Amino acid sequence: MKIAVYGQYYKDYNTEEIIYKVLEVLEAHGADVVFEANFYKLLSDKKILTSDFPLFTCHEDLDVGVDMFISVGGDGTMLRAATLVRNKNIPIVGINAGRLGFLATVQQENIELLLPLIFENKYKISPRTLLTVDYKGKPPELIDLDYALNEVTVSRKDTTSMITIDTRLDGDHLNSYWADGLIISTPTGSTGYSLSCGGPVLMPDVNSLVITPIAPHNLNARPLVIPDDTDIELCVSSREEQHLVSLDSRIISVDVETTLHIKKANFKINLVEFPQEKFLDTLRKKLLWGEDKRN
Ligand SMILES: NC(=O)c1ccc[n+]([C@@H]2O[C@H](COP(=O)([O-])OP(=O)(O)OC[C@H]3O[C@@H](n4cnc5c(N)ncnc54)[C@H](O)[C@@H]3O)[C@@H](O)[C@H]2O)c1
Numbered sequence: 001m002k003i004a005v006y007g008q009y010y011k012d013y014n015t016e017e018i019i020y021k022v023l024e025v026l027e028a029h030g031a032d033v034v035f036e037a038n039f040y041k042l043l044s045d046k047k048i049l050t051s052d053f054p055l056f057t058c059h060e061d062l063d064v065g066v067d068m069f070i071s072v073g074g075d076g077t078m079l080r081a082a083t084l085v086r087n088k089n090i091p092i093v094g095i096n097a098g099r100l101g102f103l104a105t106v107q108q109e110n111i112e113l114l115l116p117l118i119f120e121n122k123y124k125i126s127p128r129t130l131l132t133v134d135y136k137g138k139p140p141e142l143i144d145l146d147y148a149l150n151e152v153t154v155s156r157k158d159t160t161s162m163i164t165i166d167t168r169l170d171g172d173h174l175n176s177y178w179a180d181g182l183i184i185s186t187p188t189g190s191t192g193y194s195l196s197c198g199g200p201v202l203m204p205d206v207n208s209l210v211i212t213p214i215a216p217h218n219l220n221a222r223p224l225v226i227p228d229d230t231d232i233e234l235c236v237s238s239r240e241e242q243h244l245v246s247l248d249s250r251i252i253s254v255d256v257e258t259t260l261h262i263k264k265a266n267f268k269i270n271l272v273e274f275p276q277e278k279f280l281d282t283l284r285k286k287l288l289w290g291e292d293k294r295n
């Protein structure tokens with residue numbers, strides 16, 4: 001089995017221990033390991049790798065028969081891992097070196113327990129919907145990375161004034177939101193930004209999206225769950241000349257009055273789900289649903 005290992009940071013307090021544990025499991029099962037080049041450099045500079053490994057730098061480099069992709073970090077690192085894997089269908093395992101780690105479900109203390117399960121086929125694939133954005137004049141850097149695992153957001157730029165977001169679903173007018181912004185969230189993203197703005201939690205495999213306004217001054221406006229094959233059109237008007245569009249952690253400026261087309265991508269990201277760390281366990285543990293002492 002060929003396994004790619006990726007991370008963004010080196011932290012003195014835990015990265016070395018995590019990498020040792022991961023490599024110990026992978027080597028014990030005879031896996032071929034390839035490292036993402038920048039992460040490899042971070043680890044090599046700290047002299048924690050004792051041998052050389054083949055490297056990859058980009059999406060195309062994963063064509064060498066990679067079977068599994070390990071992301072070492074928090075949710076932000078998982079979101080970046082998705083931009084490397086894209087449509088390659090390579091399952092992603094998240095090892096949580098960060099804080100919340102909602103998507104990175106393997107805790108550091110469970111590496112030796114859970115990681116061997118990928119060699120015994122004792123895991124499930126959780127396919128995750130992504131969103132794409134299209135508009136006239138889209139910059140080249142976005143053409144290559146124009147999808148989001150969590151959400152696409154439009155928001156105000158350089159102004160404290162609210163923006164108006166004219167929203168159409170399959171060509172029909174839904175609403176003109178007067179708000180700080182609007183979130184179009186996937187089921188995966190429903191536990192991220194959308195949740196903070198009052199959106200509902202969606203199970204990862206439902207065929208729906210959520211439209212959640214950010215601080216709307218139309219007080220009746222509520223998060224709306226829509227089918228995930230809807231063609232969503234947004235057009236922002238503002239006192240400023242531009243507004244922001246974000247796809248997960250990436251952000252760009254777009255001219256106001258640009259019509260944005262947002263829809264489901266034609267591929268999914270496959271997250272590995274272990275029987276011990278199912279979505280409902282993560283909900284209870286990481287969003288603290290199980291913390292009420294009366295339960
Ligand atoms: N007010 C908010 O809640 C808010 C604001 C901006 C962005 N975000 C989220 O942050 C994401 C980008 O991550 P980042 O690391 O660049 O930003 P960041 O450093 O601000 O971290 C955002 C937090 O959101 C959590 N998170 C991310 N995706 C999640 C998910 N699917 N389910 C549950 N929690 C999740 C992360 O664990 C982290 O604690 C965005 O896609 C968005 O969902 C949230």
Ligand SMILES: Nc1ncnc2c1ncn2[C@@H]1O[C@H](COP(=O)(O)OP(=O)(O)OP(=O)(O)O)[C@@H](O)[C@H]1O
Binds near residue numbers: 008074078
């Ligand atoms: N490879 C790593 N080794 C050690 N610590 C890491 C590593 N990657 C991330 N971290 C820690 O986690 C923090 C957050 O990482 P990341 O940006 O991936 O996640 P995040 O989106 O902030 O989500 P989370 O709340 O899950 O940490 C980093 O600032 C760092 O402290």
